[in-house]
Amino acid sequence: MSELFADYPAAARKTTAFDEMFDAGYLPRTEYGQVAAALDALNLADVTARADSMARTFLDRGVTFDFAGEERPFPLDIVPRVIAGSDWEVLERGVAQRVKALEAFLSDVYDKMTVVSDGVIPRQLITSSAHFHREVAGFAPAGGVRVHISGIDVVRDQQGTFRVLEDNVRVPSGVSYVLENRRAMAKGLPEAFGQQHIRPVEEYPRRLLAALRKTAPPGVEEPTVVVLTPGVFNSAYFEHTLLAGLMGVELVEGRDLICRGNRVYMRTTAGEQRVDVIYKRIDDEFLDPLQFRADSVLGCPGIVNAARAGMVTIANAVGNGVADDKLVYTYVPDLIRYYLGEEPIIANVDTYRLEDAPAREEVLDRLDELVVKPVDGSGGKGLVIGPDATKAELDILRAKVLEDPRGWIAQPVLQLSTVPTMSGGQFSPRHVDLRPFAVNDGEEVWVLPGGLTRVAMKEGSLIVNSSQGGGSKDTWVVDGEVRGPADVPQERPAVTVRERTSVWPIETNWQDKQSEQQQQ
């Protein structure tokens, strides 16, 4: 390997984590063959120049997230994360299975609650969830789907086995980086693409739009779809514009909408136009001041009533948060067995429920060894990693857990798998996770091949969130067989000869030469 990898084995030996690129003997795994060969040919100056140009492109294109009022590019590392087709096939089925179970769970929770009466899950657990909204209980959403879009976070443990870390079925974000990263990588490291077949990602917007249209309220012939954003200051605003742009639909803010007679309209230059499907990218609490926070101006008053009347589809449905409550997460394997009658394809990470007294006692004894997370947190907020925390921090945590055991879960510190990442002039192992995105149109759950690989840029850090300095990697699903040049169809396009223009000296000369030769 090139000198950029000289110190890699030494650094990798420091952790017990599974390395995605190298096997135990520090040889590149099969699926990484092409990438390893491409990197091998580069020196530090090449890699730096390419990384700089990729970063510059992101800034110019405005591929940024908003952090404390500042637009920052989401750093993209030059080494892709590669997943073998066979591994992906399992993940794909596992994610789809999980989405189906969560969908069934949500429609049950807001209806008959058989899952409670059958004793699978305690009633208390649901009713005490901060994201269980009685406002939307007792009716089926227009179009019949609640989890249109989901992002199921998975990680690889020390053995290399994929495990689900959490479910995101409210407003999972990050898919825009999947699309942009691929474009940037194609320009930044074209050699690595080579002859192998990398499954394309650009299908996502089309799939999303199709699913949104398919789940429109019944009887609407040509549904009008919009993306609802909180506005330009939201951290994911770039994503909202990209998705609306790629789907060719309007990106609306709450103030563009108006509800009348249980119908939703948007204000256009040609008057009001009816809206049938809203891909909502704002939190439930801000959606409708009549139902939730009365002081919110991000949403539109009356929108929940319109959904209740079946006049508008909201994706993802209001109240989905109860399914990604981290305490509910601990029951998802049971939910899969209960609703689908199948065994879970991807396992959960082992999790302690701090409500149970024995588990709580054990966890409080071992706080310095575990990760403790708030059940309704997102973006890594409030999470405490025991081994990295000070005694004072652990004491505060202990008090918080005792005060509200329902609000917390604990998990063993998982050595997330690592991928070589450019840092300080060489490649070093950095921990990654993976967020595959799934789109559900009510009949089929389609999983975007790849998803977003987030990487912790600091050595040893397990926190991959963008708001905490994380970056990302392009994620490739590589199909097994490597295509040789012989497999590529050798069809030649027909050549159209342009009409000769009056001034074309080169051609004249060339013809002269030819005729001269003929004369000789």
Place this chain on the structure above:
Amino acid sequence: MLSRIAESLFWIGRYVERADGTARILDVHLERLNQMPLAQQRETSRQLLGVMGSLPEKDDIDLSDLLQALAYNRTSATSIAGALGAARENARRARETVSSSVWESLNTTWYGLTQHRKDVVGTYRFCHWVVERTAMIRGLSDTTMSHDESWQFLVLGRSLERADMTARMLSTHDVHAAGLSWVNMLRCAGAYESFLRTRRASFGDQQAAEFLLLDRLFPRSIVYALGDAEKCLTKLNPAYQRVGFINDATRIVGQARTFLEFHQTQDLMSELPEHMDRIQKACARASDAVSRTYFSQADELSWVGEVS
């Protein structure tokens, strides 16, 4: 299309054109200002700022104040940097409607603003760069956006701003005895060569003014720009009525254009500042009328906690 987005596009058109016009005016004026004695330099700077609508509070204005006000002040929509920043912010809000190449060129321009020297010498290069960048943005919007409603709003903003700019440019001529020569006036509008080709040797104040006011083929003449604005308004309003004009903007722009066209040039020349003032006011009123017709939102929502 969404009213809010239409409004953003209209303002992208206006701000980009403003940056371009201001850069041209500043470039030509700087050259002349540099040749003046200090006292006169101050007086002329002051008058120029007055015409451009950004007169500062203080009396003694030096060149650096002028540069700050017209080129580098990011918080004022009259300066080049401010206008480009505002255009970029509007594009950020309408990002899914403008083409990505338009967005990218605006975004890159905005990032490029910091790289320029803020002294007099650096400003020449800055102005030149702005003229190139805005030309690129204009070109990309004309060739990569569908010429539908959204583009019409952009061009409408651009045309109104352009008519306004040329009127301001012409106003700088007569503000004082040592005003710019007509040659420089034509250069401000990038019209010098076209003028020479069109009018050949017949060269005089009146012909030059006529060219900038009334030429039907030169895109920065006031009549041409107003005509463009009218075309956009007509396309935006397919329900054009057989009798009368349905919207105020069309009426205001049409009136301004015909006023110029039906006057003798020497009559216009004798009261040029008044007429130019009238054109600027007409542009402002037309802009307001467009806002009322297409962009007006219903009353701002205010929900007081009256919900259980």
